[in-house]
Each structure stands twice: as structure tokens, then as C-alpha cells.
Amino acid sequence: MLGVPLLHAHDAGDIIVRLGAARMFTSEDSSSILIDKGGLAGTDIGGSASFSNDTQFGITTTYMITEQIGFEAMMTTPFRTKVAFHNTILSAANEPLGKIKQTSPTLNLVYYPFNPRQSFQPYVGAGIGYTWFSKDNMSAVGTSNGFANLRAENAWGKNVQIGFDYKLTDRLILNAQARYYTTDTTVYMDNVLLNIRMKSDMEIKSKIVMIGLGYRF
Structure with a gap:
């Protein structure tokens, strides 16, 4: 067909x-920043929050149920994303304040x-994921302005x-893939000088592109 050479199929099992x-490319919809603890609790300081992009190592494992349908699990080393607030009325907050680690394993049903x-085997898939966020470090600017304890809530997502x-051979495979992953979370940040906690509700929309090699067992 169309001059494409034939090699062994994906077989059941x-x-x-x-x-x-x-590579993770991130965009987000963010609520304005709200002070939810401390003497200024309930104050909306406006602005929004953002996450940056990052590149890490990825691995996927697919189990073929039939020649054309399988289950695929994906995992990456944790993405380290910069968290920044923008355009708030608290000028000291309008900086990249620190980094947070983000790990989002997924489980998809895939179809060839x-x-x-x-x-040449294109495929599509859809499924669920779970995102773990963990603390990484604060920026020097953030620390000097009293910001601390950057964190986010773990959450389910879909992709x-x-x-x-x-x-390339009967066993060796060249692979490229892209997925669109969405999850909702809340980001929190303390300021120890002002004795307040700030938060922003976010919908994180990530495009994860992976290029690499595979092996069929």
C-alpha cells in the first residue's frame, strides 16, 4: 500500500x-489571586498565576489487547515548572516566585x-491521569520578599x-506522539512577612510532545 514496506504486525499480547x-508546553486559565488566610483574608489582589514549560525524560508502555487496540501507560521524570503571579496589586508578588515539581502519569486506551x-502505524488514544505536585524551591527574589511554601493540590485529569x-526493524520503532492534558488545581503561596496565604484556582492545559525510540517485546 502506497509503497510502505510491510513488517511484522502489532500482535495481541x-x-x-x-x-x-x-516537552511540556503549558497554558492555563487562572482565577485572580485571593488572600485566604491572615489579617487580610478575603482580599482579592487581582492578577493571575502561570506555569512555565519544561523538558524531561518520558517512557510509555503499551499492552496490545488485539492487533489494533491496546492500553498505554505514560510516565515522565517530574517537570520542574516556574510559578509566577502577574499584575496583582501586591507589587512584590509580580515575579517568578519559585518552582514546583509536576508528575502526571496517564493510562489511555489507544487505537491503531x-x-x-x-x-507506518498512526494511532489515537484517550484516557485519564493523576497529577502529583511537590515542592521544589523558591526563587531568590521570592525568598527575599518573604514568600514561602509554594504548593499545589494533587488532582485527577484527562487527556x-x-x-x-x-x-525500523521487526522490533525497533521510531515514535513521535503528542497529548493534550487538562487538570484543575489550586496553587497556594505564603508570605511570612505579611503573615498571609494567597491562592489561585487554575485549569492547567498541557501539551506534551515526546519523540524517541521504542522496542516491541
């Missing part, structure tokens, strides 16, 4: 492991629509994906 570089004996495998 196959396990495909892929390793590569994973093409003839399973073709070397859709597209990708392709190209079989």
Missing part, C-alpha cells in the same frame, strides 16, 4: 516500550486504525493523544 524526550502489518510508530 505484544508489549511496546518507548523512551524519549518529553491502519492495516497492522504496515510499517487525548495522537502519535505514530514507524517500524
